[in-house]
Amino acid sequence: MILNHLSLINYKNFDSRKFQFDQKINCLVGANGKGKTNVLDAIYHLAFGKSYFNPVSSQNIRHGEEFFLIEGAFERDVDGDSEMSGNAREVKVSCSFKKGAKKTIKRDGKIYDRISDHIGEIPLVIVSPADRDLILEGSDTRRKFMDGVIAQSDRAYLQDVLDYNKVLSQRNALLKYFAANSQFQPDTLEVYNGQLQELGERIHARRKAFIEAFQPYFTAQYQTISGGGETVSLHYKSHLDEGPMEELFASSLSRDRLLQYTTKGIHKDDLKMNIDGHPIKKFGSQGQQKSYLIALKFAQFALMKDRLKGTPILLLDDIFDKLDAGRVAHIVGMVNGENFGQIFISDTHANRTEEIVAQTHQSYALLKL
Known part of the structure; x- marks a missing residue:
């Protein structure tokens, strides 16, 4: 699965923002508070119909606004067996929420009767510091x-x-x-x-x-x-x-x-x-x-x-923090193989990220927020 375009309106700290992504590696870099993780969360939202970090939909709306809208243009793997739009390779998914109303997910303009029917249509895995709750909670x-x-x-x-x-x-x-x-x-x-x-x-x-x-x-x-x-x-x-x-x-x-x-x-x-x-x-x-x-x-x-x-999308949020050079090298070697498809990486250190990603010899985009 490949995400080619992403559009955000009133989502968390973004008023209106559009992104175009590389089909392999996308690095979201910038200081804390700029919205790197929010972009990853928006992608997660399109896959699961909810935020990975805050399940309260109203709290994902930009302060002072009444709604949010997330839109993504996806491209399926050639060998993928998803039910998405029959045999079509391209599909548009949107997720919107307005205060006082139910959340809505659309696939190519058609509203799902149940959000649960959408689960599995966009295979995705996220790695985040919040995962520590799996051990600690x-x-x-x-x-x-x-x-x-x-x-x-x-x-x-x-x-x-x-x-x-x-x-x-x-x-x-x-x-x-x-x-x-x-x-x-x-x-x-x-x-x-x-x-x-x-x-x-x-x-x-x-x-x-x-x-x-x-x-x-x-x-x-x-x-x-x-x-x-x-x-x-x-x-x-x-x-x-x-x-x-x-x-x-x-x-x-x-x-x-x-x-x-x-x-x-x-x-x-x-x-x-x-x-x-x-x-x-x-x-x-x-x-x-x-x-x-x-x-x-x-x-x-x-x-x-x-x-x-088919190949899931992989979201890596602040993955390199607290890892020694040896473990980082092993991870770079893993994502450099053919097993991985499109990857999104967030990091506060642009130079570190670019240096690490360059070692993969894969195409990549550096998106500064």
């Missing part, structure tokens, strides 16, 4: 990572996750109702249990299969970045490893009623991240943690490329 962040990767190639999975979360909210509301009204209706609760069991078991199986397939990609990427000095691993942990959801609901019923929410299920799944057999959150240096996260995202890229039969 709670399990919800890591579940979203798994779900986001799987959903780009499996729309049925995305719908299962959306349906599960909806039923989960209904079950939790029912538990609160029981507590507030000093009553209990097991038959009514069982209706939600059955729906969660069916959806949850499908989601669990898909997540488990994903990690099994993803692990070799991740290990290989980390070894390339680090030079082979450490051993890394991922372990998928779920309540469903303990038994079927029917038994989990039965064993946790008293606690659920007491706490008034569902305490067990795939909404509590986690992804354990280790380096040399220990949690990277506690035992990894800043450089190791950043390499770990970059390897995660590069593995996502490689897996998606194989499954989608």
Whole structure:
């Protein structure tokens, strides 16, 4: 997938700005606050219908304005199998939001009935300092990572996750109702249990299969970045490893009623991240943690490329900070191969970026903000 043109109106710090991009490497350089990351986020917005950094749509509107509009002109890979516009290679995607109204995504002028129907149409991977939350924050962040990767190639999975979360909210509301009204209706609760069991078991199986397939990609990427000095691993942990959801609901019923929410299920799944057999959150240096996260995202890229039969767009936000020269050299060697397509890089140091990118011997554009 290639992004040829991007137009922004009232998006974050931009009032009106148009960009034309190189088909290989695009370097966005400038001081902090100039909008480098905002350009990357706008591209992400076109792929996922939301900001990577701030999910509150109204807060992505330029201060003092009432709406934002993002428009992009894309070109598909020749071998891509996306459903975009049938066999057409060029497609225009827009994302707009007005205060007090619903967000709208259009493909070649046609509005999507559901934003979720657009997910996977523009394969894209972002690497950002915000990814550190995958290591430092709670399990919800890591579940979203798994779900986001799987959903780009499996729309049925995305719908299962959306349906599960909806039923989960209904079950939790029912538990609160029981507590507030000093009553209990097991038959009514069982209706939600059955729906969660069916959806949850499908989601669990898909997540488990994903990690099994993803692990070799991740290990290989980390070894390339680090030079082979450490051993890394991922372990998928779920309540469903303990038994079927029917038994989990039965064993946790008293606690659920007491706490008034569902305490067990795939909404509590986690992804354990280790380096040399220990949690990277506690035992990894800043450089190791950043390499770990970059390897995660590069593995996502490689897996998606194989499954989608097309090349995702790669966004690299401030990727060179906190990496030693050796690891930077390994990354340059990786992106210099034929495996990567169009790449966007943001950095505050124009000279550093241009020097690094020149080593790839690829065509590039240096865009100063």
